[in-house]
Amino acid sequence: MSEINTVMGPISADKLGITLIHEHIHCSQSEQADSACISFDERKSAAAECARVLEEVKSYGLASILDATPIDLGRDVELIKEVSAASGINIVCSTGFYRETYEHDSVITHETQKRKTVDEMYELFTREITRGIEGTGIKAGAIKVGTGNGRISEYERKVLTAAARAQKDTGVPIITHTEAGTMGLEQAELLISEGADPKRIMIGHRGADTDLRHHINVMDKGGNIAFDRFGIEIETTDALREAIIIGLIGIGYADRIIMSHDYIVNQPGTTLESRKAWKATGFNWSLEHIFENVIPALKKAGITDDTIDTMTVKNPRRLLARE
Ligand SMILES: [Zn+2]
Known part of the structure; x- marks a missing residue:
């Protein structure tokens, strides 16, 4: 059994257990993204608060989380490590860059960043992945990339190309952000054409794409697809996500589907209380949602425990394990 980089060090793949494959412990797209902007005390209480949130989800059997925060969304691997140590949840952190951002986003991708070469x-x-992040010794276990709405920019193309080459050499998976449901198939085609192993690719945020041909095409190439925004009912609804998943399982694709929430446990500018208040109004964005609501809905539609186990344990393990 192969080993997986977690923020606490390498673990055997069979230790992963039930895994949420796209969540964020600490993530921000604002200037506050710079962890240096968080005071020592704020950081300490953020770590304790995050650990408390994770503790609560352990009652559902959750054992591992892939933190999908790329370098440029306020990634703070030492904070993640504190949270993992305090909660006992395995956390895999990511390298990689987010999609290109523009004037209408809260931050704009820097020109110097855009000039980086594929080699750099x-x-x-x-x-x-191989030596560690910023002198911490913490190694990334996944590469996060993203593309924009309806297009892959020149900058994003460089990021995806570099990610594919790094994937090929290191064996860790690539997980992606897609915007408004677009470009998922194009991402898979580009990554595979640059040498990435299709089995180590997970195309993300698929719930917003209701064209089943795109999903089937990605999975037929050997890739994985993620319905990883359960509880965020903006671009689509959970019911529609569930309908797509049930349909795809029905025609034999259970071993290529993974579920998650894209939840942000600590986001500067919001508080845990404010997010709990959303939950109280029926907004189901939380780390418990899949266990509390989505899995029961799938079971009601006839999806077996064995298939749930495939999507929550076996598929994340196969994606992450360098076998
Ligand atoms: Zn995310």
Whole structure:
């Protein structure tokens, strides 16, 4: 059994257990993304609060989380490590870059960032996977990439190309952000054409794409697809996500589907209380939602325990294990 990089060090793949494959412990797209902006005391209480949130989800059997925060969304691997140590949840952190951002986003991708070459990005991603992140010794276990709405920009193309090459050399998976349900198939095609192993690719945020041909095409190439925004009912609804999953399982694709929430446990500018208040109004964005509501809905539609186990345990393990 192969070993997986977690923030606490390598673990055997069979220790992963039930895994949420796209969540964020600490993530921000604002200027506050810079962890240096958080005071020592705020950081301490954030770590304790995050650990408390994770503790609560352990009652559902959750054992592991893949933190999908890329370098440029306020990634703070030492904070993640504190949270993992305090909660006992395995956390795999990511290298990689987010999609290109523009004027209408809360931050704009820097020109210097956009000038990075594929070789420079490849070197950075590979170093963070094999040697560690910023002198912490914490190694990334996944590469996160993203693309925009209806297009892959020149900058994003460089990020995906570097990620594919780093994937090929290190064996860790690539997980993706897609915008408004678009470009999922194009991402898979680009990554595979640059040498990435299709089995180590997970195309994300698929619930917003209701064209089943795209999903089937990605999975027929050997790739995985993620319905990883359960509880965020903006671009689509949970019912529609469930309908797509049930349909795809029905025609034999259970071994290529993974579920998660894209939840942000600590986001500067919001409080845990404010997010709990959303939950009280029926907004189901939380780390418990899949266990409390989605899995029961799937079971009601006839999906077996064995298939739930495939999607929550076996598929994440197969994606993450360098076998
Ligand atoms: Zn995310």
